[in-house]
Amino acid sequence: MESCVPPGFRFHPTEEELVGYYLKRKISSLKIDLDVIADIDLYKMEPWDIQGIYTISHTEWYFFSHKDRKYPTGTRTNRATAAGFWKATGRDKAVLSKNKIIGMRKTLVFYGGRAPNGRKSDWIIHEYRLQTFQNATPQVPN
Amino acid sequence: MESCVPPGFRFHPTEEELVGYYLKRKISSLKIDLDVIADIDLYKMEPWDIQGIYTISHTEWYFFSHKDRKYPTGTRTNRATAAGFWKATGRDKAVLSKNKIIGMRKTLVFYGGRAPNGRKSDWIIHEYRLQTFQNATPQVPN
Numbered sequence: 001m002e003s004c005v006p007p008g009f010r011f012h013p014t015e016e017e018l019v020g021y022y023l024k025r026k027i028s029s030l031k032i033d034l035d036v037i038a039d040i041d042l043y044k045m046e047p048w049d050i051q052g053i054y055t056i057s058h059t060e061w062y063f064f065s066h067k068d069r070k071y072p073t074g075t076r077t078n079r080a081t082a083a084g085f086w087k088a089t090g091r092d093k094a095v096l097s098k099n100k101i102i103g104m105r106k107t108l109v110f111y112g113g114r115a116p117n118g119r120k121s122d123w124i125i126h127e128y129r130l131q132t133f134q135n136a137t138p139q140v141p142n
Numbered sequence: 143m144e145s146c147v148p149p150g151f152r153f154h155p156t157e158e159e160l161v162g163y164y165l166k167r168k169i170s171s172l173k174i175d176l177d178v179i180a181d182i183d184l185y186k187m188e189p190w191d192i193q194g195i196y197t198i199s200h201t202e203w204y205f206f207s208h209k210d211r212k213y214p215t216g217t218r219t220n221r222a223t224a225a226g227f228w229k230a231t232g233r234d235k236a237v238l239s240k241n242k243i244i245g246m247r248k249t250l251v252f253y254g255g256r257a258p259n260g261r262k263s264d265w266i267i268h269e270y271r272l273q274t275f276q277n278a279t280p281q282v283p284n
Contacts (some may be wrong), residue, residue: 004146006175007163011148021149033148 011036018062019103019108020129026064027130035136037062046083047110047123084112086125089118095128103131147178153178153204157237160204161245161270169272170225173247179204188225189252189265226254237270245273 013022025032038053042065050061068078079086086108095103106127111118155164167174180195181264183205192203210220221228228250237245253260 004148005151006147007180008153008155008159008178009147009151009156011150012152017150036148036150116279 015105016097016102017126019095019130020097023103023128023130037064041065043068043078045083046081047121079108084110084118085115086110087115087118093140101131103128155204157243157270158239161272162235162239165245165272179206179224181206181261183207183224185210185220188223189263192230209228221250226252226260227257229257243273245270
């Protein structure tokens with residue numbers, strides 16, 4: 001997998017690289033130089049199962065996952081797994097590139113059980129999304 | 143320089159990689175995949191000058207340097223620069239690969255001024271040397 005990476009190099013991406021290169025190309029179905037970020041279905045897995053799919057042990061893992069809608073027609077996100085749920089904490093944070101916002105980061109904490117009685121765990125996810133401003137300036141019909 | 147390294151990869155070598163790949167190949171004049179470790183003359187530079195030769199700002203730098211002998215015929219090392227000197231601290235530590243010693247690490251601290259009146263600084267070097275056991279088992283003449 002790391003055939004092109006010389007000895008001593010590790011995957012320690014900046015947020016700008018994660019969003020501006022990896023996520024952007026993934027969403028655009030463009031080729032990614034090296035297949036370092038796995039596709040998983042986050043809400044079909046428990047956090048302790050995720051490390052099992054990585055051959056090298058780390059304390060951090062990177063992956064792509066689709067958002068799961070709570071209801072087919074709605075925009076609310078279903079963040080429950082079989083054993084618990086991911087809950088957003090704090091404010092979303094902007095990811096910048098050359099002083100422009102290219103994405104947002106949401107931090108989620110895993111709770112065992114079901115809301116509102118979940119047991120907070122030490123598992124944390126930083127969820128990055130691309131920020132596009134294509135529809136940010138609505139046209140005024142004339 | 144990093145043309146072959148995909149986005150998000152950083153040079154964070156293990157000691158085994160530093161000694162077993164980079165230092166070993168350097169000493170053997172073998173090709174190194176990517177020219178990430180600069181050649182410098184450590185004792186012709188002050189520590190604060192070293193960062194100037196690196197284009198990207200870090201808190202760690204990797205370089206190759208020849209040892210400078212104190213006297214042409216001796217084995218003592220001259221570790222003085224114009225403004226101070228590097229002084230060993232603690233014990234040398236073994237660098238292992240597959241449970242075998244492949245090298246040793248010496249830690250040196252920079253002192254301003256001249257021994258024994260140097261002023262200790264926060265600059266630290268880890269000096270790696272290859273450990274070869276070619277002459278470790280002397281033949282008993284018969």
